[in-house]
Amino acid sequence: MNWFFHLGRYFILLRKVFRKPEKFVVYRTRFIEEVDSIGLGSLGIVCIVSLFMGAVLTIQAAFNFTSPWVPLYAVGVAARDTLVLEFCPTIVSLILAGKVGSNIASEIGTMRVTEQVDALEIMGINSSGYLILPKIIAAIFVHPFLIILSMFLGLLGGYVAGVASGVVTSYKFIYGIQYQFLPFSITYALIKTVVFAFIITSVSAYHGYNTHGGALEVGRSSTKAVVYSSIIILLFNVILTQLLLS
Amino acid sequence: MIEVKNINKKFGDRAILSSASVLFEQGKINLIIGESGSGKTTLMKCMVGLENVNKGEVLYDGRNFIAMDDREKKAIRKEIGMLFQGGALFDSLTAEENVTFPMTMFSDMSAEEKRERAQFCLQRVNLPNAGKLHPSELSGGMKKRVGIARAIAMGPRYLFCDEPNSGLDPRTSILIDNLIKEITYELNITTIIITHDMNSAIEIGDNIVFIYNGTIWWRGPKEEILKTENPEINAFVYASEFMKKIKKTFS
Known part of the structure; x- marks a missing residue:
């Protein structure tokens, strides 16, 4: 029952979020601020994680392909498919759920417990729309760029690690990442990214917006935001994969 | 009434x-x-x-x-204007931006007009020089006065x-x-x-x-x-x- 209560309240909140904004100019400014906060603010972690994970994936692939029947370029193919299909859209989104989601929940939660949300309502402003809509739009806009960057850096990390450690040659790795490449893989990854961006921002904002109490509850909301966003991302990962790849 | x-x-x-x-x-x-x-x-x-x-x-x-x-x-x-117990000022905005906020949302005033009105309201609460400060830089009493300035900004x-x-x-x-x-x-x-x-x-x-x-x-x-x-x-x-x-x- 509790689950249905939250689901219903989540959709009621979303309905309020997508109401017509009071002033587009203000929302546009907020959107740009959020692109900066969500997008540029996450650039560092996305770059670092992608580079190192790409490197590790390549070395692990090479370590597992010991049979002489498996061509060396398969290391590139495995690294590419793992990064493009799963690691970049899903794992990076899970990392962003931790970073961006907790940030959104604690920001809105703090605003709630310090009556800043009430202050917006008293002024006649749709507080949920003002606070949440720019975050959702900004995340949907900027996450695909982060994921494309993550793919590039992951492959770069794999290339550098593979060549430097001598497990694969430069030519074989590049041949591998081009071998039987399906452009739809990118489309699939970007569709997942957009859905995950929406989940991260809306679920985290929901937990922040419904915070009541004090600092302890803000912390709890932040934790819940990360946990629930991650679980829902994993659930939708299965659903979208089934829908798009089967 | x-x-x-x-x-x-x-x-x-x-x-x-x-x-x-x-x-x-x-x-x-x-x-x-x-x-x-x-x-x-x-x-x-x-x-x-x-x-x-x-x-x-x-x-x-x-x-x-x-x-x-x-x-x-x-x-x-x-x-309606409301002064909250803790001031409820928006942390990311300066005192002046807090006061101009309702004007930005609901009026077609130019930036200069909004600044003038905010200055008038801040002067009215005896804080003419606090406009550029963020809420974290204000004392409890100052926060409440900025809260009053914001509450009266739209008349x-x-x-x-x-x-x-x-x-x-x-x-x-x-x-x-x-x-x-x-x-x-x-x-x-x-x-x-x-x-x-x-x-x-x-x-x-x-x-x-x-x-x-x-x-x-x-x-x-x-x-x-x-x-x-x-x-x-x-x-x-x-x-x-x-x-x-x-x-x-x-x-």
Whole structure:
């Protein structure tokens, strides 16, 4: 029952979020601020994680392909498919759920417990729309760029690690990442990214917006935001994969 | 003028307000006093629509706020200014931006006009040089004054203040009290203040409403509250030694 209560309240909140904004100019400014906060603010972690994970994936692939029947370029193919299909859209989104989601929940939660949300309502402003809509739009806009960057850096990390450690040659790795490449893989990854961006921002904002109490509850909301966003991302990962790849 | 008629509010099975009816006059400072948990803040939240009521009416100059749709409520809210207990200033904005915020959202004023109006409001609360400071750089009293400046920025008809003196030293309390008093008379607005501070009640209140266990226990001019023999009111008003001494002196 509790689950249905939250689901219903989540959709009621979303309905309020997508109401017509009071002033587009203000929302546009907020959107740009959020692109900066969500997008540029996450650039560092996305770059670092992608580079190192790409490197590790390549070395692990090479370590597992010991049979002489498996061509060396398969290391590139495995690294590419793992990064493009799963690691970049899903794992990076899970990392962003931790970073961006907790940030959104604690920001809105703090605003709630310090009556800043009430202050917006008293002024006649749709507080949920003002606070949440720019975050959702900004995340949907900027996450695909982060994921494309993550793919590039992951492959770069794999290339550098593979060549430097001598497990694969430069030519074989590049041949591998081009071998039987399906452009739809990118489309699939970007569709997942957009859905995950929406989940991260809306679920985290929901937990922040419904915070009541004090600092302890803000912390709890932040934790819940990360946990629930991650679980829902994993659930939708299965659903979208089934829908798009089967 | 704001009239509250038979407001009932429950949280679960617990009744917070029971048939609360009261009239708040225009151009006067109306104080709501009562013990912690008596329902003062809930009454104010019900009046401004931050809490839904189970039953009853809130009339803003005859317009029933409870029966209005969201659009009409928004229009009424533009006539309301509210000072929150902790100031509720937006952390990411400077004091000046906090004051200009409602103008940015609801007016077509140019940036220069907004700045001028914000400066006027900040000067009115004796903070002409605080415009560039963020809330984290302001003291408690300064935050409340910026809160007042923001509340009056759009020229409200109704001003709500939730414990404007809480956490302030006596001198700053008097400063805030006087500021609210001056603004009320200057703009001829309906001001409603929740307070625990009897000094403040005696100092600036025109009418006082005493809430006890979610009901309007007593209402009248401030002079009367000191004379009443009602035991619940006496227990609240003369709780401090200082007030007991005053009573002794006058009797």
